[in-house]
Amino acid sequence: MTKVIDIKDVSWERQKKTILSDLHWEVSKGEHWAVLGLNGSGKTTLLNMVNGYVWPTTGSVSVLKQPFGKTDIRELRKSIGWVSSSLQERIKGTEYAEDIVVSGKYASIGLYENPTEVDSQKAYQIMEQVGCSHLIGHTYQICSQGEKQKVLIARGLMGSPELLILDEPSNGLDFISREELMSTINQVAMKKDAPTIIFVTHHIEEILPVFTHTLLLRDGTVFDSGKRHEVLTSECLSRFFKKPVKIEWHKERPWMVLRD
């Protein structure tokens, strides 16, 4: 099976501190992964590594069959859609939603040339699919938090990526907006020729059925990984969080409560 991410024996050290250690992770085509971990467990660092922004101290990383060290990372990034809060902070409030979407084609912040008719049509089509076409002609600063996230997901899809990374996309959303966003992500994942999705979250109930696998990160290493029903169990998550928790499944979504 084609490997989308292949990370072997990876460690990453900074300022004499080991941030990632002994990390193994394989993602194959056809899978979608949720990544769970407490604050500071190394999720963002791991995703920065997948994007080639940080380089492993030891071990090997290969993304979309491109082994790091023998790959033009800038080229590779064109095949990766990336949605994160750091991206949200870098976008100018005065930009139009549709221009932000088109800029995803160039993996750039801001547009440096006028979009072609073909690009504009593609952007409109993606915005329709993601449920944010009503924002065409609106500047980013007037969009709500949920609308901004949809625009950024549309931007992430503009380059027809093979890999789409969503780093805590539901941050700051109310219950309704969050469910809307989850339904958008579900639709993207269900599409024929959908990109492989890596979805980072702190909220277990956001792990929709479309996420076939889950990675649990703790203290910069893999605590457990595998198929959703094998990893998202009361027993495994109680050990993971070092707290007695109970998982209840409703409509194929896991919900977690603390046990007395």
Ligand SMILES: Nc1ncnc2c1ncn2[C@@H]1O[C@H](COP(=O)(O)OP(=O)(O)OP(=O)(O)O)[C@@H](O)[C@H]1O
């Ligand atoms: N460039 C760096 N230099 C030194 N330490 C770093 C660097 N980048 C990250 N760290 C440290 O690595 C650890 C993991 O950080 P990371 O941001 O990957 O965690 P996270 O799981 O994404 O956390 P959160 O859920 O809070 O976003 C933290 O202790 C952080 O302070």
